[in-house]
Structures are given as structure tokens and as C-alpha cells.
Amino acid sequence: MTAVAGTADFVRAPAEIRRARILGIVYLLLATVVFLFFAVGTEGDVTFRLGDQPGDLDFTVSAQVLATFTAVVFAFLGGIQLTKGFGAKTNVVLAIAIGLFAFSFLGWAAAGKSLSLIGMLGTTVALAAPIAFGALSGVMCERVGVINIGIEGMLLTGAFTGAVVGTVMSPLFGILGAAIAGGLMALALAVLAIKYRVDQIIAGVVINIFALGLTSFLSSQFLVENASGLNNPGVLGPIRIPLLAEIPVLGRILFDQNIFIYVMYLLVAGMTYGLFKTRWGLQSRAVGEHPKAADTLGINVFRRRYINVFLGGLIAGFGGAYFTLGSVGAFNENMTAGRGFIGLAAMIFGRWHPVGALGAALVFGFADSLQVKLGILDTGIPSEFLLSAPYLVTIIVVAGVVGKARPPAADGQPYIKE
Amino acid sequence: MRNVTKRFPGVVANDSVDLTIESGEILGLLGENGAGKTTLMNILYGLYSADEGEILVDGAVTKFDDPGDAIAAGIGMVHQHFMLVPVFDVTENVVLGVEPTVGPVGTIDMTEARREVQEISTQYRLEIDPSATVEDLPVGIQQRIEIIKVLFRDAEIIVFDEPTAVLTPQEVEDFFGIINGLKESGKGIIFITHKLGEILEIADRIAVLRRGKVVGEVVPAEATEEQLAEMMVGRPVDLVVEKEDADPGEVVLSVTDLLVRDDRQHTAVDRVSFEVRSGEIVGVAGVQGNGQTELVEALTGLTVPLSGMIHLGGENVTLVSPRFMHRNSVAHVPEDRQRSGLILDFDVAENLVLNSYYDEPYSHGIRMDWDYAHQHADQLIDQYDIRTPSSTVKVSSLSGGNQQKLIVAREFSRDTKLIIASQPTRGIDVGSIEYVHARIVAERDAGAAVLIVSSELDEILALSDRILVMYRGRIVAEVTGGEATATELGLYMAGLST
Numbered sequence: 038m039t040a041v042a043g044t045a046d047f048v049r050a051p052a053e054i055r056r057a058r059i060l061g062i063v064y065l066l067l068a069t070v071v072f073l074f075f076a077v078g079t080e081g082d083v084t085f086r087l088g089d090q091p092g093d094l095d096f097t098v099s100a101q102v103l104a105t106f107t108a109v110v111f112a113f114l115g116g117i118q119l120t121k122g123f124g125a126k127t128n129v130v131l132a133i134a135i136g137l138f139a140f141s142f143l144g145w146a147a148a149g150k151s152l153s154l155i156g157m158l159g160t161t162v163a164l165a166a167p168i169a170f171g172a173l174s175g176v177m178c179e180r181v182g183v184i185n186i187g188i189e190g191m192l193l194t195g196a197f198t199g200a201v202v203g204t205v206m207s208p209l210f211g212i213l214g215a216a217i218a219g220g221l222m223a224l225a226l227a228v229l230a231i232k233y234r235v236d237q238i239i240a241g242v243v244i245n246i247f248a249l250g251l252t253s254f255l256s257s258q259f260l261v262e263n264a265s266g267l268n269n270p271g272v273l274g275p276i277r278i279p280l281l282a283e284i285p286v287l288g289r290i291l292f293d294q295n296i297f298i299y300v301m302y303l304l305v306a307g308m309t310y311g312l313f314k315t316r317w318g319l320q321s322r323a324v325g326e327h328p329k330a331a332d333t334l335g336i337n338v339f340r341r342r343y344i345n346v347f348l349g350g351l352i353a354g355f356g357g358a359y360f361t362l363g364s365v366g367a368f369n370e371n372m373t374a375g376r377g378f379i380g381l382a383a384m385i386f387g388r389w390h391p392v393g394a395l396g397a398a399l400v401f402g403f404a405d406s407l408q409v410k411l412g413i414l415d416t417g418i419p420s421e422f423l424l425s426a427p428y429l430v431t432i433i434v435v436a437g438v439v440g441k442a443r444p445p446a447a448d449g450q451p452y453i454k455e
Numbered sequence: 456m457r458n459v460t461k462r463f464p465g466v467v468a469n470d471s472v473d474l475t476i477e478s479g480e481i482l483g484l485l486g487e488n489g490a491g492k493t494t495l496m497n498i499l500y501g502l503y504s505a506d507e508g509e510i511l512v513d514g515a516v517t518k519f520d521d522p523g524d525a526i527a528a529g530i531g532m533v534h535q536h537f538m539l540v541p542v543f544d545v546t547e548n549v550v551l552g553v554e555p556t557v558g559p560v561g562t563i564d565m566t567e568a569r570r571e572v573q574e575i576s577t578q579y580r581l582e583i584d585p586s587a588t589v590e591d592l593p594v595g596i597q598q599r600i601e602i603i604k605v606l607f608r609d610a611e612i613i614v615f616d617e618p619t620a621v622l623t624p625q626e627v628e629d630f631f632g633i634i635n636g637l638k639e640s641g642k643g644i645i646f647i648t649h650k651l652g653e654i655l656e657i658a659d660r661i662a663v664l665r666r667g668k669v670v671g672e673v674v675p676a677e678a679t680e681e682q683l684a685e686m687m688v689g690r691p692v693d694l695v696v697e698k699e700d701a702d703p704g705e706v707v708l709s710v711t712d713l714l715v716r717d718d719r720q721h722t723a724v725d726r727v728s729f730e731v732r733s734g735e736i737v738g739v740a741g742v743q744g745n746g747q748t749e750l751v752e753a754l755t756g757l758t759v760p761l762s763g764m765i766h767l768g769g770e771n772v773t774l775v776s777p778r779f780m781h782r783n784s785v786a787h788v789p790e791d792r793q794r795s796g797l798i799l800d801f802d803v804a805e806n807l808v809l810n811s812y813y814d815e816p817y818s819h820g821i822r823m824d825w826d827y828a829h830q831h832a833d834q835l836i837d838q839y840d841i842r843t844p845s846s847t848v849k850v851s852s853l854s855g856g857n858q859q860k861l862i863v864a865r866e867f868s869r870d871t872k873l874i875i876a877s878q879p880t881r882g883i884d885v886g887s888i889e890y891v892h893a894r895i896v897a898e899r900d901a902g903a904a905v906l907i908v909s910s911e912l913d914e915i916l917a918l919s920d921r922i923l924v925m926y927r928g929r930i931v932a933e934v935t936g937g938e939a940t941a942t943e944l945g946l947y948m949a950g951l952s953t
Contacts, residue, residue, distance in 0.1 A: 316554040316561045323540050323551050330538035333502065334552035334604075335523025446541070 057122045060131070064115030067138060068108045075104035075141050081149030087286050088155065094286070100141075100148035107141035110134075135400075139407065146416045157406050158290045162298060163364065164409075165395075165402025167192060167373070169301050170356020171380020172387060172394035173308060177349035178223075179389060180312060181342045182325040182447040186241025187226050188353050189377025190248030191219040195357020197252040200368035201260070203270030203361065211270055212358045219354015220347050222248065227346040231339055234451035245377075253370045260368060272366040273297070297356075297363040301395070304352065308391040321345055325445035328452040338452050353377070375428070382431045389444060404430040468494040470667040471508070476612060476643045481634065483658030483675075484647045487687055487884045489854060491667040492647045493535065496614050500532045501525040512612075523552075531610025533601040535617040541590035546572050548589055549604050575606050579636060594621045594742065595629075602633065612643040619653055623742055624912065624945030631657050649687070650913075651680040663687055688885045698896045701920035701936075703732035706769075707873050707904035708754070713763035715749045723749035725928035726763065731873070736895065736905040738919030738936070742948050743910045746928035748790060751877045751908055755787045756780045767873065781810045786866035790877035790908070792855070796862045799851035803843055804832035806850050807865050839864035840890065856887030863894055874898055877908045892918060912941050912948075926950045 079101045088094035114134055117123065123130045143152060171188045178185035195215035203211025222244055229240040260268040273295045281292040291298075312318035321341055323331040328338045361368050379401050386400070387393025408426040411418060468491045476482045486492045497503045499510060501519030509516050512528050519525045525532075539548050546569045554563045555571070572585040581599045589597060598618065605613050615634070619627045634644055634657065648654050654661055655675045662672045663686040671686050684692040708731040715724035723746045731737045741747055752758040754765060756777040765773045767783060780787070789795040797806050808817050808828050817828055832846035841860045843853055850858055859880070866874070876895065880888040895918060899905050909915050915922055922939050924932040924947035932947040946952035 310562075311560070314562050316556055316563055319543075319547060319551060319554060319563060323543070326540045326542055327538070330540055331551070333500070333522050333532070333534065333538045335521060335526050336552050337521075 057118060057127070060127070061115050061118030064111050064118055064134070067134075068111035068115060071104055071111060071138065071141055072108035075145035076101050076108060079104060079145055079148050083144045083147045083149070084151035085143075085154040086151055086156075089289065095151070096154075098144070100144040103144040104141045107137050110137060132400075139403070143407070143410075146411055146414050150414070152410070152414075155286060155289055157410055159293075160406040160409065161399060161402045162290060162294060163402075164405040165398040166297055166301055166363070167356050167359050167376045168380045168383050168401050169305075169395050169398035170352055170359065171377045172383035172398050173301075173304055173391060174219075174349040174353035174356065175381050175384035176308065176312075176387075176389055176391055176394055177352060178346050179384065179448050180325045180445055181321050181345040182328060182445055182450060182452070183227070183230050183342055183346050184237040184241065184449040185223070185226060185346065185349060185353075186238055186381070187222060187244030187248075187377075188241075188380055189373055189375065190241075190245035191222045191350055191353035192357035192360070192373045192377045192380075193248045193252050193371070194222050195219045195354035196360040196372055197256065197357075197368050198354070199358030200268050200270050200361035203358075204267055208270055208273050208362050211362050212355060215358035215362075216351045216355040219352070219357060220350040223346050223350020223353070224343075226350070227343050230346075230451065231342050234453070237449050237451075249371060252368070256368055256370055264367070268367050270362055270366065272364065273362055295363050297359045300355070305391045305395045312391070322445070325447055328447050328450075332452075332454065338454070342452075379427060379431050385444075401427055401430060467667050469498070469505070472664070472667070472669055474662060474669065476645055478611060478641050478643045479638055481638055481644045481646055481657055481659050483654040483661040484645055484664060485649065485651070485654050485661055485683060485687055486647075486664035487649055488882045489856075489884055490664045490687070492664055493616055494667075495664070496532065496616055496645070496647060499525065499614065500530060526608050526610070529609065529611035530614070531605030531608055531612070532614040533598065533605060533616065533618060535620065537594075537597050537601055539589050539597055539600060542588065544586050544588050545583055545592075545600055545603075546585045548600055549585075549607050553608060571607065572603060575603050579603075579606060579633070579640075581633065594744065595623075595626045598622070598630070599633075602637075610642070612645065613637065614645045614647070616647045617649070618646070619648065619650065621743055621910070623949045624941050625949050625951070627653070651683050651687075654683070655680065665689055684885070692885055693889065696892045696896060696917040698918075699900070701735040701899070703735040703920070704902065705733055706730050707733050707767065708906065709764075709766040710754070711764040711766075713750070713753060713765065714761045715746070715753045715758060716761055717749055723928050724753065724760070727925075727928070727930050729923055729930060729933075731904040731906050733872075733902050733904045734899060735920045736899050736907060736918050736936075738915040738922045739906065739908040739925055740912060740915045740922055740944055740948060741910065741925035745925045745948075747877070747908045747910075747925055749928075750925070751787075751790070751875060754875055754906070755785070784870045784872035786869065786871045786874045786876075786903075788859075788862055788866055788874070788876035788879050790881070792858050792862055797850050797858060800849060802847050802849055803836065803841070803853075803861060804829045804846040806861060807832045807835055807846075810865060811869065835864040835868055838868070839894075854884070856883035859883050859887060859891060863891055867894060867898055871898055871901075871903045874903050874905045875908075876905070878910065879907065880909075880911070880914060912944060915944070916941065924948055 081100060082097050083100045083103070084095050084097045086095055111134065114130065171192060174188050174191065175185055195218055198218035199211040199215035202214035226240055226244055229235040230237045275293050275295050276299070278292040282288045284292070312322065320331065320336050324336065324338050324341045332338050357373065360372050365372065380398070383397035383401060384394050386397035387395070404427045408423045411423050412420055472495055474495070484492050494503065498505045501522045501524050504520070510519065511517065512530075517524075517528050519528070540551070543551070546565065549572050550563070550568045555567045556562060557564045569585045572583070575581070576583045576585070581603055583596065583599055583603065589600065598621070618630060622630060634646070638644055646654065646658060655678065658675055660672060660674060661678065661683070663670050663683065665687060673683070710730070711728050713724055713727045714722065717723040725746070727750065729737070739747055739750070749758065753760045756772070756775050756779065759774065763773070764771060767780070767785065772780065793799060798809070804825070805828070808831070811817055812823065812828070817824055817831070829846050835841070836843060836846060839860050841864060842857050850861060853861065874895070879891050879895065883891070895905060895907070907915065907918055916939060919936045921936055922934045922944065923930045924944060926948060927950065931950065934943070
């Protein structure tokens with residue numbers, strides 16, 4: 038018999054206290070890192086440009102001062118975190134801290150040069166868009182209890198269809214076609230998941246593999262040979278929104294973008310209102326939380342799931358068109374490069390809420406644009422490492438920052454009506 | 456309901472059932488677990504469709520394809536397991552499916568909705584906070600929400616499926632007041648239960664269901680509990696458990712200041728201390744969800760307590776694995792036999808060796824001795840009266856009572872120093888209940904220490920030599936078995952008396 042040593046009482050720290058302690062130590066470590074790497078030995082000023090032209094709205098600071106300031110703030114935060122903690126504000130504080138860290142990092146990387154912050158933030162919004170569409174598609178499906186791992190495939194299908202239809206007909210038809218293509222993929226997922234009760238993860242993976250294989254095959258067979266006739270849709274240009282675009286700084290970042298970005302804003306607002314203020318939303322959420330309860334009240338669980346998963350597919354397909362019609366201007370094999378998966382991470386990080394999902398997508402978009410910027414600044418960090426930055430942020434965020442998010446209770450569970 | 460028949464593969468759940476209910480009347484529907492009560496009501500509510508027969512409302516034949524049709528015809532149902540969305544608030548749960556809306560996109564008029572809920576709450580004296588979140592409310596209040604839900608849909612016939620199962624005796628009194636009020640306002644009420652005392656107290660008319668058939672209708676004034684029990688089971692039933700006085704020996708299980716948190720990090724067991732001696736049965740009474748589940752999980756090694764100590768026969772077992780407990784003669788009958796007691800897709804023999812397959816003689820090294828396991832199974836099937844065609848049948852096809860007997864056989868057939876049984880007779884037929892109870896008493900008499908956790912007060916009272924009452928994670932009372940009354944325990948269970 039293996040006896041347990043000792044007879045004294047034992048006490049185990051609850052999860053939240055352990056998490057607070059770990060976070061506190063991380064703050065202190067970061068303070069050291071920032072001080073040693075970004076402050077010690079760094080010389081020169083960095084100029085952050087917030088206007089269109091150099092000199093419009095400049096903000097110059099010594100990189101060393103910025104880094105030292107950051108290190109002090111982090112040490113301070115670490116101290117508070119270890120002693121009394123931030124309680125409910127922990128995540129907000131963490132978000133601000135991460136922003137500050139990014140700033141001092143940029144300061145170090147661009148010491149002695151100037152940096153167009155406004156350009157970077159504009160890029161952030163643009164790079165966040167496909168992630169946000171993926172995340173919104175996920176919110177749409179998971180709120181009714183269907184896990185959609187196939188978002189990546191739906192984005193890719195949308196990108197392909199958008200390019201081809203956009204070239205043959207017109208970009209607007211391209212967008213329409215892309216959305217429908219995404220919707221059809223989602224219907225396939227819905228039939229597998231709802232009617233045949235296939236494991237939803239596997240069904241989603243199948244969709245991804247199918248989409249990747251099909252678009253790559255069609256692209257190499259037809260698009261490569263006939264690029265001008267099939268794969269040359271052109272990019273939809275930015276539209277300046279009168280008045281709103283004149284707001285200093287923010288106007289340039291938010292309201293001088295192409296149509297995809299504006300649809301994204303509308304979608305976030307519309308879905309938030311729809312999910313939380315209308316009967317459609319209440320019933321949808323009920324289906325995702327407790328389908329049997331919804332059924333006993335005469336709500337058709339299957340129909341609601343089919344409709345919402347289809348809507349989610351439309352969103353993902355539309356978001357896919359952004360790659361070809363809103364950004365690159367042509368279809369390349371596997372051009373979505375995992376953005377659909379990052380979208381899923383954004384959905385979880387955003388706690389299945391449209392606004393949260395957008396916020397999370399912006400964090401990932403920022404990591405993405407940081408990587409682009411650092412590539413240009415030539416900091417000596419290997420480019421392979423920089424390319425992995427968005428994925429690295431995804432892992433850190435999902436594993437560490439989110440804590441215990443609670444998904445819809447019936448998420449991923451097929452409903453069986455007796 | 457006229458001539459309603461419903462067949463499931465292998466069983467006729469309802470066999471030509473005729474049933475009538477009038478407005479302003481309470482019809483008691485009595486039957487054992489598995490007699491077909493719930494199936495019959497699910498047909499009435501449109502969740503199942505009947506193979507034969509028809510349903511008439513106000514004399515007109517109606518057909519319900521889904522619950523929506525039944526609701527439209529004025530039929531409402533309060534399910535045994537509440538159909539509430541835990542993260543929604545009270546009003547959202549009530550209006551779900553029939554939301555008052557304004558504007559073109561179906562915006563829910565929450566102000567109006569809350570006002571209507573408040574109105575019903577006041578009218579029928581069902582006190583409630585329309586904006587409280589459901590998961591924070593106790594079950595008694597959740598039941599009120601279910602009733603308001605039904606009233607909100609203007610139901611004329613209301614079905615209550617085992618409504619008192621989750622209530623304390625005092626809450627049951629309140630609940631009876633509520634349904635009497637509903638009856639006076641002209642609603643027809645169907646009250647489903649297997650509890651004889653309750654049905655005699657509240658019903659105007661009692662229909663007894665056995666094996667899918669209505670075997671008789673009686674008026675409470677002309678019936679006794681014994682008669683009803685006999686009608687329900689089909690043979691005379693002994694309603695009391697025969698047992699001698701306990702002769703407690705040495706302390707087997709000792710729990711000191713045990714603190715356990717649940718998955719959501721809420722304190723579920725709050726510094727609990729008690730002892731169980733060999734040769735005695737200690738019953739833990741309490742309304743479901745007051746920490747009993749977490750207590751049992753901690754005692755059996757399934758969860759790690761936050762602090763405190765558990766000793767088994769003088770040895771500290773606070774942090775050991777479930778297997779360690781099994782190997783040291785601790786038997787565990789888990790509260791949910793289908794989820795944690797059995798592997799439904801495994802056959803009888805496989806399930807019977809789940810706690811011993813890794814030892815001789817069931818396995819030699821890495822090889823299982825299936826021949827031996829089946830021989831062993833045949834022996835236990837005989838000894839513990841498990842009704843199964845053979846030891847190679849999947850346990851999912853066994854009845855609840857036989858599944859439970861299988862678990863009892865698996866756990867009790869080994870050397871037992873301590874028995875921890877959680878809801879040992881939940882949802883099983885009277886015959887099996889008698890059997891399980893007799894077995895538990897026999898194990899006690901053979902010198903085992905027994906800890907019974909049950910939300911059925913009658914079971915606690917019938918079996919226990921000593922009773923502990925749990926309320927909000929604490930043990931609020933300890934009483935001696937023979938001296939306790941249901942009313943007294945009920946006050947403790949509701950936290951009204953300490």
C-alpha cells in the first residue's frame with residue numbers, strides 16, 4: 038500500500054490565484070527583458086508619425102526613455118499583480134500592457150528612424166478583416182451549437198470564387214459568388230453535422246481539405262494558364278466616407294478603407310443587435326445553450342441550426358473574397374494561410390461575442406502588421422521568426438490570456454430528437 | 456386520450472391507454488419508473504408521436520407534430536428535468552419562442568415582457584425576480600419559472616412530471632398550494648409521480664399505470680397507500696425496510712474539515728467533518744446540488760479537495776487515486792449509473808470487471824482472461840438476480856433496475872470495508888429498490904461501513920442509522936435514524952433550522 042506521506046493539512050491554491058501569480062511573474066520577467074534588451078545600449082530618438090505626411094502630426098521620443106518607462110510600468114504591474122491583483126480588470130490591464138510592450142519594442146526597432154504609425158494601424162484594420170470575418174462566421178455557427186472548423190476552407194473557396202467570378206463578370210458579382218460559395222460549403226457542413234451527426238471537428242477538417250484540394254487543383258489547371266481571363270479581377274479601391282474620414286488620426290485608419298471593411302463594421306453591429314436584442318437571437322442562443330428546452334417550446338432546432346450555419350458560411354465566403362478582391366487582386370494557392378483558424382481563436386478570445394471577436398481580430402491583425410513593418414525596418418530578427426508572429430500570438434492568447442471562457446453549453450453536440 | 460399506443464424497439468411503452476382530464480381537476484398519474492408515464496405525456500405534448508390512438512381536446516381530434524402544436528392547443532408541461540436555459544434571465548426563459556416584439560427586425564420588447572412576467576407572478580402568487588439569471592436560482596424557484604412559462608402560453612391543461620422530486624418537504628407544501636390555486640382558476644392538471652403519499656394528498660382522481668397499461672382508476676378517499684402500491688407493482692409490496700438496530704464498531708471513514716470546490720470554482724463542500732463506523736449506515740440527506748456530488752467525488756478520489764483530510768481505517772487517503780480506493784475495499788455506487796457507473800456499449804461481463812480487470816484472476820500480465828470473466832459474470836448474474844439474457848448483452852439494453860443491480864453486484868461482490876452509494880435507487884422499479892436496500896443492509900450486517908447519499912428523504916429515513924443533513928455544502932444537522940421525521944429533516948434541508 039502506498040501511504041501518503043505526512044499527516045498535516047494540505048492546501049492547494051485555487052486556479053485563479055495561481056494564474057494571478059504566474060501573470061505577476063510574467064510581468065516582472067517582461068520588465069527585465071524590456072530593460073535589458075530595449076533600454077540598455079539603445080540610442081537615438083524614434084518618431085511616430087500620426088499624419089499623412091512627415092511633419093503633419095509627429096510624436097518623437099527617445100527609444101531608451103520609452104523602454105525604461107515601459108520596464109518601470111511592468112515592474113509596477115508585476116508588484117500589484119503579486120500582492121493584491123487586479124481582480125476583474127486583469128484582462129484590461131493585460132491588454133494595455135501588451136500595447137505598451139509593442140510600443141517600446143517598436144521604439145527599439147526603429148530607433149533613429151521614423152515610423153508611420155498611422156500606416157501601420159491602417160494595415161492592422163485591413164489585416165484584421167479576414168480574421169474578423171472568420172471569427173464572425175464562427176460566432177454565427179457556434180451560438181447555435183455547431184462547431185465550424187471549416188471556416189478556413191470557406192474563406193479559401195470564397196477567395197477562389199471571388200477571383201474567378203470577379204474577373205469573368207464584375208467584382209461585385211465576385212463578392213456575391215464568393216458568399217454563395219462559402220454558404221454552400223457551410224450547407225455541406227450543416228448536413229454532415231446536423232443530419233448525419235458526423236463528429237463536427239472531423240466534418241470541418243474534411244471541408245478544409247476538400248477546399249484546399251479543389252481550389253489548388255482548379256487554380257493550377259486553369260487559372261495559371263489563363264491568368265488574365267480568369268484570375269485578374271482587380272482590387273476594389275478604398276472609399277473615403279465623407280466627414281467621418283476627416284476625423285484626425287482615427288478617420289484615416291477607420292474610414293478610408295474598401296467596402297469589405299465597412300461591411301465588417303456593419304456585420305459586427307448587426308450581429309450584436311441581432312443576437313442580443315431580437316427574437317432570432319434569443320432563439321438562436323437558446324438552441325446553442327439548451328436545444329431540448331428550445332424544442333419543448335416549439336422552436337425548430339434543426340431549422341435554426343441550418344439557417345445560422347448557412348449564414349455563417351455566407352460571412353466566411355464573403356470574407357474570403359477579401360483576399361482576392363480586397364487585397365491581393367489574384368488567387369494564389371492556399372492564400373488564406375490559416376487565417377480561418379486564427380479567426381476561430383479570435384472567436385474564443387472574443388468570448389463568442391461579435392464585438393469581442395472584432396477586438397481579438399484587431400490584436401491578431403496588429404501582430405501581423407508588426408511583422409510586416411519589422412521586415413521593412415530590417416532589425417536583424419530572422420524573417421522566418423517574424424512570419425510566425427501572428428501564430429505565436431494566437432497560441433499565447435488562447436493558452437494564457439483567455440482564462441476559462443465558457444462556450445455555448447451545447448456547442449458541438451448534435452441534437453437528437455426522439 | 457383515446458387508445459394511445461406507443462412502441463419502442465423491444466417494448467410497448469404505452470398499450471391502448473385511455474385517459475381523460477377535465478378543467479378544474481387534478482388527475483394523479485401513478486406508476487413505477489419505466490411504467491410509461493413520461494412517454495405518455497411526451498405523446499400528449501407532441502415530443503413523440505403515437506403509433507396508434509388519438510388525442511381529443513374539447514371533443515375535437517387533434518394531431519400534434521411538435522410541441523408547438525400542443526402549446527397552441529393549450530397544453531403545457533413542466534418537465535422532470537427543467538427545460539430552462541441557465542445563462543438566460545427569468546424573462547428570457549419565459550418568453551422564449553413567443554417573444555413580444557416591436558419593429559421590423561423582431562426586436563424583443565423586454566420592458567413589455569418583464570411587465571407580463573411580473574403580472575403572472577403577482578396574479579398566481581408565484582413570487583419571482585423577472586431579471587434574475589436562472590443558473591443562480593435554487594430549484595424551487597426554477598420550478599416557478601417553469602410554471603410561469605406554461606401560464607404565459609395560456610395553457611389550460613398543465614402536466615407536471617415528477618414535480619416534487621427536487622423539492623424539500625416544505626417546498627412541496629408551497630407547491631401544492633400553487634397547483635390548488637391553478638385548479639381553482641379552472642386549469643386541468645395532470646400530476647405524475649411515483650410517490651404514494653403525495654398523490655393521495657393532492658389528486659382528485661388517480662389513474663395507475665403499469666407496464667404501459669392503465670390498470671385502474673381510483674378516488675383518493677377510497678384508497679390506501681398499500682392498495683395503490685399493489686396496483687402499481689402488481690403484487691403486495693413491503694413498504695418498510697426490515698433491519699435490526701445497528702452495532703457500530705471502529706471508525707472506518709473519517710473526514711476532517713474537507714473543503715471542495717466545483718468546476719466553476721465555487722465552494723461546494725464547506726469544511727465538512729464526520730465519521731462512519733463499521734456496521735452502521737450513515738445517510739446524507741439534502742436537496743440535490745448542496746455539495747453531495749462533490750463530497751462523494753472527493754471521498755472516492757475523483758476530485759482533489761482544496762483542503763482537509765480523509766482517513767480510511769486510520770490511513771490518510773486525501774490525495775489517492777480512485778483505483779487506490781477500490782483496491783482498499785471501498786465500493787462506490789455512483790449517482791449517475793449511465794454516465795459514470797457503466798460503459799453502456801460494453802457487455803455485462805465487461806462491465807462487471809471494470810474495477811478488477813487489471814488483477815488476477817481476470818488478467819494474467821497483459822492478457823485478459825475473458826473465459827474467466829464470463830464465468831464470473833454468470834455467477835454474479837445468478838447471485839444478484841440481474842435479469843439479462845446472457846453475459847454478452849450490452850448493458851444499454853438492460854432496464855434501469857437491472858443496470859443498478861449490475862453495479863451493486865460489481866461493487867459488493869468484492870471485499871467491502873466501506874460502501875459509498877450515491878442515489879442508489881434513483882429511477883428504478885420498486886422490486887429493484889427493495890433488492891438494493893436489502894443488499895445494503897446485508898453488507899452493513901456483515902460489518903461494512905456504509906455512506907448513503909440520497910435526495911429521496913424516504914430512502915434516507917428507511918435505511919439510515921444516523922442521518923447527516925447537507926445544506927449549501929455544510930453539514931447542518933446530525934440526527935439518529937429512528938428518531939428523525941421528514942418534517943424535521945425538511946427544515947434542515949431548506950436551511951431554515953440549524
